Amino acid sequence: MNITTIKSIKDIPQEENLSPGTPTCAGCGGLLSLRHCLKVLGEKIVVVNAAGCFTLLAVYPFTPFKSSWLYTAMACAPAGAQGIRDALDILIRKGRLDSKENLKVVVLTGDGVAYDIGLASTSGALYRNLDFYYICSDNEAYGNTGFQSSGATPFASKTGTTPIGRISPTGLELSKKNLFEIWRSHTPPYLATISPAHPVDLINKFKKAEQYKGPKLFINLSPCPAGWVTDPSHSAKFARLAVDTGIWALKEAIYGEVKHTVVPKSFKPVEEYLKGQGRFAHLFKPVRQEETLKRIQEMVDQYWDNVCSRESRKR
Amino acid sequence: MLRLRFHGRGGQGAKIASRILGTAAFFEGYYAQDFPLYGAERRGAPISAFTRISKEPILERGIIAEPDSVFVLDETLLDDPHAHPLSGLKEHGIVFVNTARSAVELKDTYKISVQVITLDITKISLKMLGKPILSALAGGIAARIVNLGEDSLKKSIEKELSEIITEKEFLLKNKEASQYCFHAIKPIEIKIAKGIHKANPVITVPFETALISSPTIYTTGNTPLRKTGNWRVFKPVWNYDICTKCMVCVVRCPDACISVNEDGYPYTDYDNCKGCMICVEECPVKAIEGMREAHAW
Ligand code: SF4
Ligand code: SF4
Ligand code: SF4
Numbered sequence: 001m002n003i004t005t006i007k008s009i010k011d012i013p014q015e016e017n018l019s020p021g022t023p024t025c026a027g028c029g030g031l032l033s034l035r036h037c038l039k040v041l042g043e044k045i046v047v048v049n050a051a052g053c054f055t056l057l058a059v060y061p062f063t064p065f066k067s068s069w070l071y072t073a074m075a076c077a078p079a080g081a082q083g084i085r086d087a088l089d090i091l092i093r094k095g096r097l098d099s100k101e102n103l104k105v106v107v108l109t110g111d112g113v114a115y116d117i118g119l120a121s122t123s124g125a126l127y128r129n130l131d132f133y134y135i136c137s138d139n140e141a142y143g144n145t146g147f148q149s150s151g152a153t154p155f156a157s158k159t160g161t162t163p164i165g166r167i168s169p170t171g172l173e174l175s176k177k178n179l180f181e182i183w184r185s186h187t188p189p190y191l192a193t194i195s196p197a198h199p200v201d202l203i204n205k206f207k208k209a210e211q212y213k214g215p216k217l218f219i220n221l222s223p224c225p226a227g228w229v230t231d232p233s234h235s236a237k238f239a240r241l242a243v244d245t246g247i248w249a250l251k252e253a254i255y256g257e258v259k260h261t262v263v264p265k266s267f268k269p270v271e272e273y274l275k276g277q278g279r280f281a282h283l284f285k286p287v288r289q290e291e292t293l294k295r296i297q298e299m300v301d302q303y304w305d306n307v308c309s310r311e312s313r314k315r
Numbered sequence: 316m317l318r319l320r321f322h323g324r325g326g327q328g329a330k331i332a333s334r335i336l337g338t339a340a341f342f343e344g345y346y347a348q349d350f351p352l353y354g355a356e357r358r359g360a361p362i363s364a365f366t367r368i369s370k371e372p373i374l375e376r377g378i379i380a381e382p383d384s385v386f387v388l389d390e391t392l393l394d395d396p397h398a399h400p401l402s403g404l405k406e407h408g409i410v411f412v413n414t415a416r417s418a419v420e421l422k423d424t425y426k427i428s429v430q431v432i433t434l435d436i437t438k439i440s441l442k443m444l445g446k447p448i449l450s451a452l453a454g455g456i457a458a459r460i461v462n463l464g465e466d467s468l469k470k471s472i473e474k475e476l477s478e479i480i481t482e483k484e485f486l487l488k489n490k491e492a493s494q495y496c497f498h499a500i501k502p503i504e505i506k507i508a509k510g511i512h513k514a515n516p517v518i519t520v521p522f523e524t525a526l527i528s529s530p531t532i533y534t535t536g537n538t539p540l541r542k543t544g545n546w547r548v549f550k551p552v553w554n555y556d557i558c559t560k561c562m563v564c565v566v567r568c569p570d571a572c573i574s575v576n577e578d579g580y581p582y583t584d585y586d587n588c589k590g591c592m593i594c595v596e597e598c599p600v601k602a603i604e605g606m607r608e609a610h611a612w
Contacts, residue, residue: 021538027591155412233592
């Protein structure tokens with residue numbers, strides 16, 4: 001298949017498949033990415049949406065989608081996707097649907113579903129090699145219900161369920177699950193991380209994914225003004241800082257083979273990313289938590305050290 | 316018993332304002348109840364919050380359909396079909412509206428028959444706090460309108476906000492802004508009456524079978540009808556003299572509001588722009604400015 005990748009933001013297609021007027025928060029980073037994802041996926045799709053912030057997109061009698069949309073409970077969006085895929089395949093096989101009318105099946109979830117509640121059914125779909133797209137909007141907590149901690153919440157984040165205490169002033173003491181690696185261990189044909197700050201990279205990844213049959217998965221780091229306690233105008237800024245500091249690695253894995261697609265020439269200190277987000281404010285005030293800040297920087301450094309040694313080994 | 320209702324937008328502080336009022340009343344020896352009601356929408360979308368204040372124990376539960384007074388934290392809500400802030404309001408009730416306009420003008424525009432009090436608390440908040448967060452200010456106004464004392468208000472703000480605001484200085488600023496608003500309003504007496512303000516009756520929906528009443532949407536892409544343009548406090552305004560047509564703003568708008576005109580210049584759909592100001596922040600040459608907006612339409 002001939003893939004035409006794009007080079008700059010001027011090449012991003014003009015047509016929108018997500019209408020304005022949605023009920024998501026002003027400045028939602030997840031919505032910003034979804035808008036770009038849908039530009040590539042097009043109109044001929046069925047969106048299977050597990051409960052989460054994106055549930056809000058289609059609230060009766062309004063929908064922002066140009067396509068069909070099915071709502072499922074948190075745990076079972078991939079199962080819903082399987083049902084739709086099977087139905088489409090059967091209709092095509094029986095000749096009741098022209099294969100030109102075939103639709104792509106797209107699962108839309110938040111991190112609560114992807115990292116926790118729906119992980120089992122996703123694993124099942126990967127195991128069965130279901131032909132679908134899976135987009136996880138990862139705002140690093142259960143954003144729709146007031147920002148409680150999830151399996152995607154990073155170390156030291158303050159959330160509704162990990163408040164700052166007098167004895168433990170750190171916030172969450174656990175570390176973010178590595179969903180990329182969990183998914184990669186199933187060796188799906190295509191798997192990538194994306195960011196709303198890098199729409200060209202995002203669009204090229206979706207274009208690339210199109211050529212594969214089977215699971216195509218995407219994790220988007222979604223700045224969330226409501227939960228991150230940031231100004232809505234800073235959503236793109238924090239998405240960019242996440243990449244520039246190395247905390248969010250933009251990469252893809254084709255049949256398990258990992259490649260980093262955007263590598264900053266020099267990394268900014270993670271502090272620049274943490275600073276200014278209300279969920280990490282306790283690390284700076286009233287006293288600077290040096291130990292914690294150091295530990296976060298070390299986690300990031302360690303990740304990139306591994307990447308470097310792995311990629312130099314290859315050469 | 317006083318039954319009070321707050322109408323605001325998600326993130327504006329209506330819920331905390333109702334809490335501040337409830338706690339202040341509690342400090343003055345009343346029984347109090349306060350709670351919010353969210354819709355299926357998020358920051359910027361209409362929400363309401365309720366407070367009941369009584370000398371006797373309060374046995375009543377649930378939302379307040381017939382309030383004695385309402386506090387509207389955003390003038391644009393008066394016109395919002397999802398909010399209906401005046402519905403069920405009792406005659407002789409009092410409506411407070413956060414707006415730059417006068418009470419007379421407002422009564423005229425929205426055909427309000429009861430007493431209206433106005434004050435531009437967003438302006439005060441921007442000046443005193445640097446952001447449009449209205450909880451303490453609206454709390455101060457509500458406390459004044461229902462005739463609570465300044466000391467209970469102070470104590471209530473301390474209690475409610477110190478749990479949310481960790482920065483001492485910002486807490487202090489909130490207290491000051493609250494006092495300022497408290498004194499900006501003349502004390503009034505709410506006369507409780509039985510009659511109900513006639514505007515916007517509550518609609519009852521008849522029972523229908525699932526075939527008719529199930530929420531299936533047969534149309535596509537119709538959310539623009541649900542105008543979200545009145546969610547904003549600031550609106551982006553383009554200056555084409557500086558704009559280089561780089562497309563950054565077009566790409567960065569989460570709500571797909573920005574299109575390009577025949578000459579290649581970007582413009583936004585103000586009916587649906589939520590005023591997140593990402594475009595303003597991201598424009599490399601500062602060709603977009605955020606302008607304070609008193610009324611959306
Ligand atoms: S809570 Fe966060 S992720 Fe959810 S709609 Fe609002 S900004 Fe987006
Ligand atoms: S402020 Fe700018 S980026 Fe935000 S919704 Fe409006 S046009 Fe879009
Ligand atoms: S980002 Fe600024 S310069 Fe670029 S197109 Fe938009 S307004 Fe013009």
